Amino acid sequence: MENYLLILVGTVFVNNVVLVRILGLCPFMGVSKRLEASIGMALATAFVLTLGSGASFLVDKYLLGPDLIFLRTLSFIVVIAAIVQFTEMYLHKQQPLLYQVLGIYLPLITTNCAVLGIPLIIVQERHNLLEALLIGFGGAVGFSLVLIIFAGLRERLESAEVPAIFRGSAIAMITAGLMSIAFMGFAGLAK
Amino acid sequence: MSTALLIMIGLALFLGLVLGYAAIKFKVTESPLVQKIDAILPQTQCGQCGFPGCKPYATAIAAGEADINQCPPGGEEGIRKLAELLGVDPKPLNAEHGAPKPKSVAVIDENLCIGCTLCIQACPVDAILGTAKHMHTVIAKECTGCELCIPPCPVDCISMQVVQEDLATWKSKYPLYAIRSA
Known part of the structure; x- marks a missing residue:
């Protein structure tokens, strides 16, 4: 039990996908201009990341085995893309409201490198299925947390008096760097 | 080598089948009629028709739950276009929802x-x-x-x-x- 809690804390804070592992930076920079949009993106990614981690783990364990390690990246991409597609169809039919909220961000997740990176890390570190799901979920929570915080910061930055040279992406990069340094403070809290 | 090929082909086939099945099972029948009606409505989103906006009103018209004469901003012109699209007789604006201005x-x-x-x-x-x-x-x-x-x-x-x-x-x-x- 304590082990699982450590995994969760470890993936959300200590080894945060975006700020410590530096994965999934494209949505982190691209979808953080408005808080609402970032919440939609965070929700969609959280869902796909958890499901994708579990499915990729199963594919690796029962389909590929130790002989076909070189197929990992390829097969994971196929599986994740299929999950995203399936999720989109399902939501469009069953939860039209949620589908509208997520909008374009749902299909965009396929190109999020964190969604591929976390399953690859999971199989390399040889976890079991429950741990894999937990790491996927923790990674998703970490991603969502950082994305939403960052979007909030950027909204405030819009009205701040930033020197002309630093306006726009430049100050966003610096902010992200400072946030990353702040998250480094969690190092050592859990593995 | 051949195992790898077989596994990838099998995986692709399986996922393709699942997605193909999902496409049929979760097919969304969004009628193009709603979009056509929505295009005629004036997009004032005023809610005078009793619906929260133009799109919901368009959906209601398409479903037969609302009449075509509830949109004051659209006026007579809007009603005429709606009647033409839906193949029904035009009728005067419902006074309950306000007069054309x-x-x-x-x-x-x-x-x-x-x-x-x-x-x-x-x-x-x-x-x-x-x-x-x-x-x-x-x-x-x-x-x-x-x-x-x-x-x-x-x-x-x-x-x-x-x-x-x-x-x-x-x-x-x-x-x-x-x-x-x-």
């Missing part, structure tokens, strides 16, 4: 405005500019003339002004024929 915009009397922001919250198209305790004003170009900002104003400083026709606002008019019940 000439195109007008809201104007805030800036001497009276107390800066309460209530009209900003009411505006469905964000055409009112201003902040708390400062005077507000209407962006005339964005205003759809829906009158939703008038009731919340505590000092009654908003009035509707008819847009005068000049070179910038003139539009050629379609020939209009009065609707008579056959």
Whole structure:
């Protein structure tokens, strides 16, 4: 039990996908201009990341085995893309409201490198299925947390008096760097 | 080598089958009719028809739950187009939902405005500019003339002004024929 809690804390804070592992930076920079949009993106990614981690783990364990390690990246991409597609169809039919909220961000997740990176890390570190799901979920929570915080910061930055040279992406990069340094403070809290 | 190929082909086939099945099972039948009706409606999002916006009203018309004569901003012209699209007889505007008015915009009397922001919250198209305790004003170009900002104003400083026709606002008019019940 304590082990699982450590995994969760470890993936959300200590080894945060975006700020410590530096994965999934494209949505982190691209979808953080408005808080609402970032919440939609965070929700969609959280869902796909958890499901994708579990499915990729199963594919690796029962389909590929130790002989076909070189197929990992390829097969994971196929599986994740299929999950995203399936999720989109399902939501469009069953939860039209949620589908509208997520909008374009749902299909965009396929190109999020964190969604591929976390399953690859999971199989390399040889976890079991429950741990894999937990790491996927923790990674998703970490991603969502950082994305939403960052979007909030950027909204405030819009009205701040930033020197002309630093306006726009430049100050966003610096902010992200400072946030990353702040998250480094969690190092050592859990593995 | 061949195992790898077989596994990838099998995986692709399996996922393809699942997705193909999902595409049939979760097929969304969004009728193109709703979009056509929505295109005719004036997009004032005023809610005078009793629905929360133009799209919901369009959906209701398509489902047969609402009549075509509930849109005052669309006027007779809108009803005629809807009747043509749906293949029904045009009918006069339902008086319950208000009378057709000439195109007008809201104007805030800036001497009276107390800066309460209530009209900003009411505006469905964000055409009112201003902040708390400062005077507000209407962006005339964005205003759809829906009158939703008038009731919340505590000092009654908003009035509707008819847009005068000049070179910038003139539009050629379609020939209009009065609707008579056959």
